[in-house]
Structures are given as C-alpha cells and as structure tokens.
Amino acid sequence: xxxxxxxxxxxxxxxxxxxxxxxxxxxxxxxxxxxxxxxxxxxxxxxxxxxxxxxxxxxxxxxxxxxxxxxxxxxxxxxxxxxxxxxxxxxxxxxxxxxxxxxxxxxxxxxxxxxxxxxxxxxxxxxxxxxxxxxxxxxxxxxxxxxxxxxxxxxxxxxxxxxxxxxxxxxxxxxxxxxxxxxxxxxxxxxxxxxxxxxxxxxxxxxxxxxxxxxxxxxxxxxxxxxxxxxxxxxxxxxxxxxxxxxxxxxxxxxxxxxxxxxxxxxxxxxxxxxxxxxxxxxxxxxxxxxxxxxxxxxxxxxxxxxxxx
Amino acid sequence: xxxxxxxxxxxxxxxxxxxxxxxxxxxxxxxxxxxxxxxxxxxxxxxxxxxxxxxxxxxxxxxxxxxxxxxxxxxxxxxxxxxxxxxxxxxxxxxxxxxxxxxxxxxxxxxxxxxxxxxxxxxxxxxxxxxxxxxxxxxxxxxxxxxxxxxxxxxxxxxxxxxxxxxxxxxxxxxxxxxxxxxxxxxxxxxxxxxxxxxxxxxxxxxxxxxxxxxxxxxxxxxxxxxxxxxxxxxxxxxxxxxxxxxxxxxxxxxxxxxxxxxxxxxxxxxxxxxxxxxxxxxxxxxxxxxxxxxxxxxxxxxxxxxxxx
Numbered sequence: 001x002x003x004x005x006x007x008x009x010x011x012x013x014x015x016x017x018x019x020x021x022x023x024x025x026x027x028x029x030x031x032x033x034x035x036x037x038x039x040x041x042x043x044x045x046x047x048x049x050x051x052x053x054x055x056x057x058x059x060x061x062x063x064x065x066x067x068x069x070x071x072x073x074x075x076x077x078x079x080x081x082x083x084x085x086x087x088x089x090x091x092x093x094x095x096x097x098x099x100x101x102x103x104x105x106x107x108x109x110x111x112x113x114x115x116x117x118x119x120x121x122x123x124x125x126x127x128x129x130x131x132x133x134x135x136x137x138x139x140x141x142x143x144x145x146x147x148x149x150x151x152x153x154x155x156x157x158x159x160x161x162x163x164x165x166x167x168x169x170x171x172x173x174x175x176x177x178x179x180x181x182x183x184x185x186x187x188x189x190x191x192x193x194x195x196x197x198x199x200x201x202x203x204x205x206x207x208x209x210x211x212x213x214x215x216x217x218x219x220x221x222x223x224x225x226x227x228x229x230x231x232x233x234x235x236x237x238x239x240x241x242x243x244x245x246x247x248x249x250x251x252x253x254x255x256x257x258x259x260x261x262x263x264x265x266x267x268x269x270x271x272x273x274x275x276x277x278x279x280x281x282x283x284x285x286x287x288x289x290x291x292x293x294x295x296x297x298x299x300x301x302x303x304x305x306x307x308x309x310x
Numbered sequence: 311x312x313x314x315x316x317x318x319x320x321x322x323x324x325x326x327x328x329x330x331x332x333x334x335x336x337x338x339x340x341x342x343x344x345x346x347x348x349x350x351x352x353x354x355x356x357x358x359x360x361x362x363x364x365x366x367x368x369x370x371x372x373x374x375x376x377x378x379x380x381x382x383x384x385x386x387x388x389x390x391x392x393x394x395x396x397x398x399x400x401x402x403x404x405x406x407x408x409x410x411x412x413x414x415x416x417x418x419x420x421x422x423x424x425x426x427x428x429x430x431x432x433x434x435x436x437x438x439x440x441x442x443x444x445x446x447x448x449x450x451x452x453x454x455x456x457x458x459x460x461x462x463x464x465x466x467x468x469x470x471x472x473x474x475x476x477x478x479x480x481x482x483x484x485x486x487x488x489x490x491x492x493x494x495x496x497x498x499x500x501x502x503x504x505x506x507x508x509x510x511x512x513x514x515x516x517x518x519x520x521x522x523x524x525x526x527x528x529x530x531x532x533x534x535x536x537x538x539x540x541x542x543x544x545x546x547x548x549x550x551x552x553x554x555x556x557x558x559x560x561x562x563x564x565x566x567x568x569x570x571x572x573x574x575x576x577x578x579x580x581x582x583x584x585x586x587x588x589x590x591x592x593x594x595x596x597x598x599x600x601x602x603x604x605x606x607x608x609x610x611x612x613x614x615x616x617x618x619x620x
Contacts, residue, residue: 265618272352
C-alpha cells in the first residue's frame with residue numbers, strides 16, 4: 001500500500017462518503033495547552049471511518065453477489081452501507097449474545113444478521129460455511145490492503161484540510177485495534193510529510209500493538225480485553241498491518257480507562273460532539289501523555305456510535 | 311425592537327460570538343420527510359444562545375461596575391461570559407439547592423455565585439439588596455429589548471446562511487420560555503420574509519405561551535412545571551415579549567415529554583450532536599406535529615449544556 005493506492009481509494013469512495021470536517025475548540029486548546037485539529041469521523045456515513053475501508057474494497061469487486069463480514073461493531077455498519085451502495089446483499093455473522101442495539105443498527109442499514117447459534121468460538125466456521133454456500137465476498141475489517149487504503153483517506157483528507165488553514169500538524173494520533181486505520185494514515189502522512197510523527201493509541205488493558213512494536217513481532221492478547229473502547233478489543237494486529245506500523249509509526253501510547261472517560265466527557269461537554277469511547281482515545285493520550293507530545297496535533301475522532309442515555 | 315436594532319445588536323456582539331453553523335442531515339430529512347436546517351446554537355460560546363442576549367445588553371452599559379443576574383441556567387453562563395468580555399465582575403444569585411453542576415459551570419466562567427440561604431421565594435429580594443449594595447447592573451434573562459434583540463441575531467444569521475445555500479425556510483421553529491429568543495427571531499424573520507411562518511415550541515406541561523396567545527393575555531403557571539426541558543420552566547411570558555409574540559408569531563406547538571426525549575435521541579444518534587432537552591423542542595414539534603408543518607424548516611437548537619453520563 002502506498003500513497004497512490006490511497007489516492008485511488010479516495011477516488012473510488014469519494015462519491016459515497018463525506019469529507020468530514022476538521023474541528024477546532026479554543027476551549028480545549030486553552031485547557032490542554034495544545035493546538036488541536038479534530039478529524040470528525042463520527043460525522044462520517046454510518047458514524048465511523050469504517051465506511052471508507054468497506055467501500056474501498058467493495059468497489060473493486062467484480063459483480064459480487066453479496067458481502068459477508070464477521071463483526072458486531074462499526075465494520076458491520078460499514079459493510080452494510082457498502083452493500084447498499086453496490087445494490088447487493090450483506091450478511092453479517094454476529095454472536096447470538098451480541099448487543100441487540102448493534103444488531104438493530106446493522107439491520108437498519110439493510111443487512112441480514114446471522115446470529116442463531118453463533119458464538120465467539122464458532123463464528124469463523126459459520127462464516128466459512130456461509131461463504132461457500134452463498135459465494136459472497138468476504139470483507140476483512142482491517143487486514144487487507146484495499147481496506148487499509150480506504151482508511152488511509154482519513155489521513156489524506158486531514159492533511160489537505162489542515163494545509164488549507166495554513167496549519168501543519170507535528171503529530172497525528174489515531175486509535176489502533178487491528179491496525180487498518182493506523183496503517184493507512186501512517187502511509188498517507190509519512191508520504192506527505194515525513195517529519196510529522198504518527199502515533200497509535202490503545203487502552204492499557206489492550207496494549208498488544210505497543211507490545212508488538214516493542215518486541216518486533218505480533219503479540220496476541222490471551223483473551224478479549226476489558227475496556228470501554230469497544231472498537232479496539234481486537235486480539236492482535238494483522239499480518240498485513242503489523243509490518244507497516246513497524247516501519248512507519250513513531251510509537252503507541254497506552255491510556256487508562258479514566259483518561260478515556262475524561263476525554264469523552266471533554267468532547268461531550270466542550271465540543272458538544274457525540275464521540276464513542278474508541279474515538280476519544282487520541283484525546284486521552286493528550287491528557288495522559290501531553291508532555292511527550294508536540295504542540296500542534298491532529299486527533300482522529302474515529303466514530304460516534306454510542307447508545308443514547310437520557 | 312425592530313430589524314435595525316437586531317442589526318445593531320449583531321454589530322455589537324459579532325466580535326465575541328460564533329456564527330454558529332447551519333447543519334443538515336440527510337438521515338433526518340429522509341426519516342421525517344422534511345428538509346431541515348438546524349441552527350446550531352449548542353455550538354455558541356457558553357453552549358447556548360444566551361451569550362448573545364447578555365452581550366447585546368452588557369455592551370450598551372456605560373462603565374458598569376459589574377453584572378448581576380438571577381439564574382441557575384444558561385443565562386447565568388451568558389452573563390458570566392459577558393462580564394468577562396467587559397472585564398467586570400458577575401454576581402449570580404441561585405437557590406442554595408440549585409444543581410452543583412450548574413453552579414460549577416457559572417464559577418468556571420469566572421462568576422461569583424451567591425447561594426447562601428437563597429431560596430426560590432427570597433431570591434428576588436436577595437438580588438434587590440445586592441443591586442443596591444453593589445451598584446451592579448441587572449441583566450434580565452428575557453424581558454428586555456436589548457436582550458431580545460441579541461437573541462434575534464439567531465434569526466438574522468440563519469436567514470443569511472440559508473439564503474447563501476439557496477434555501478428559504480417556509481417556517482422557523484424555536485423554543486419558548488420567557489419569549490426573548492422567540493420575540494427576537496420573529497422580529498428578524500418577519501422583517502426579512504413576511505410569508506415565512508414563525509412558531510414557538512414548549513412542553514405540554516408548560517404551555518403558558520400557547521394559552522397566552524389563545525387568550526390574548528399573559529397566562530401564568532401556578533407553579534414551576536415539571537419537564538425535561540429545564541430551559542423553558544419560566545412561569546410566564548414577559549410584559550415586553552408577550553405583545554411581540556402576539557403580533558408576529560404564527561402559533562405555539564406544545565409537545566409531549568416522550569417527543570422531546572425522542573428528538574434528543576435522534577439528534578444524538580443521527581447527527582452526533584449534544585443538544586439539551588430544551589434545544590430539542592423544535593425537532594419534537596416536527597415529530598409530533600409534522601403534518602401541520604411545511605416541508606422546509608429551520609429549527610433552532612438553542613443549547614447543548616447537558617450533563618455527561620458515560
């Protein structure tokens with residue numbers, strides 16, 4: 001994956017995605033002593049950046065009969081949306097005990113949810129059987145060059161939007177789960193501005209990416225981590241994403257659950273934006289590791305799909 | 311109060327306020343069968359339109375020693391902010407049992423909160439005594455031409471922003487409590503476009519404005535109404551605002567608590583915006599009275615100051 005492939009992904013997906021705004025907040029800047037540019041992917045189609053990757057891949061398929069994914073999160077909605085754009089069916093394999101809220105969200109986008117008798121253990125086998133039966137195309141949530149190139153368009157856009165304002169971020173921070181978003185953004189940013197640092201952010205209890213970069217090999221968590229940030233509960237980086245992060249990313253910050261909650265609260269009360277816990281990870285890193293970070297920062301607010309509580 | 315006074319208010323406050331964006335949502339439009347323009351006053355300085363009115367009045371005072379207000383809500387923050395702009399002190403008289411969250415918000419803006427021994431019953435007497443003692447200027451939350459002219463700048467701005475997109479709203483909907491916002495907006499809109507309808511929205515349990523317009527005289531609620539929409543718990547319209555509403559407003563919609571909650575939920579989950587219950591009133595009217603409303607509507611999201619719950 002290189003900058004040209006991210007440009008190509010941008011051309012594919014542009015008609016079906018938003019150029020999400022780059023928000024600023026003088027209140028947050030004054031509070032934190034930084035200059036923050038907030039890339040508002042919570043305002044993206046389907047409420048997260050996942051629509052970009054799913055579309056980027058789906059739009060390269062030749063006459064697909066349908067799309068199939070294993071996900072109960074934002075990737076599910078991205079795939080459902082991509083299927084609607086293509087005018088084909090989406091099959092989403094989710095554990096029977098996945099949140100009814102998330103199943104409903106996927107169905108609202110017109111996808112069919114397969115959950116009868118599905119568990120975390122057997123879901124890959126269920127998906128494999130369904131792929132053979134239906135002939136649908138499988139969309140991996142992150143470990144695919146075309147998906148990661150789609151997510152990389154976030155970096156492309158934010159760099160252009162910052163430049164238009166005459167601002168050049170010294171560092172870009174994005175959440176890291178499987179690494180598709182971070183690999184895409186790092187590829188874009190390092191090609192456009194090699195001196196700009198690119199950092200991933202993950203919860204302390206799910207710091208497999210940090211450990212993997214330190215150890216020089218993929219470290220896999222023993223079990224799904226407990227963290228508010230449900231978008232980065234992935235057990236490990238992918239075989240495709242890991243070498244890219246190793247080459248291009250300057251470091252991974254691990255943040256506490258308290259810092260994630262405080263970052264969500266700041267975004268909610270100060271910027272009046274609904275951002276999900278995963279989307280608040282980069283701001284949590286500014287709260288907890290601000291002293292190690294330069295002044296001008298672009299933070300990727302990756303998504304906004306959280307339940308409404310009155 | 312006329313359009314020229316609203317223009318003058320705009321010139322006074324423009325350096326210290328945001329031109330808040332006019333948001334659109336294809337999802338909401340498709341869901342409701344309308345074309346909605348959302349005037350985002352939850353993104354205004356202090357998190358609500360109240361900063362406009364407070365500044366509009368405060369900036370006409372000659373060398374004030376300080377500002378004093380009776381409020382535990384958004385007006386308090388507006389006055390605190392106006393005092394900071396002027397470089398003078400703000401005194402806010404609040405009942406001792408007002409929410410600590412709201413007291414903290416006022417203090418965060420640099421205001422002094424007077425609450426020791428203050429009750430809903432004695433607070434006007436407390437304020438009167440403080441005014442004599444301090445010589446500060448009193449800022450009424452709504453029943454003042456300069457305050458209402460400040461709130462009217464919301465109408466001025468939204469009309470210009472809509473026009474820039476080639477959209478001319480057939481109706482404008484705003485919350486109504488004491489009537490300052492609605493009087494200001496109706497004055498601006500009816501001067502700019504006499505055929506555009508202007509409606510107020512209030513909760514069914516606090517429908518004094520609706521009753522007042524029907525009866526042709528100010529109807530006063532017997533006690534503070536119970537409603538989620540804490541910004542419109544005012545007992546009655548003002549002597550200044552009532553005749554303006556009577557002359558210029560096309561009607562008042564009363565909405566149920568269920569509709570308010572559903573409107574908040576829609577704004578939260580579909581537009582990812584944090585809007586307080588009062589700010590969701592206009593959308594609640596579209597949910598409950600959509601059939602009586604034209605297609606192209608401007609809705610004033612009046613504020614976004616709500617508590618964060620994880």
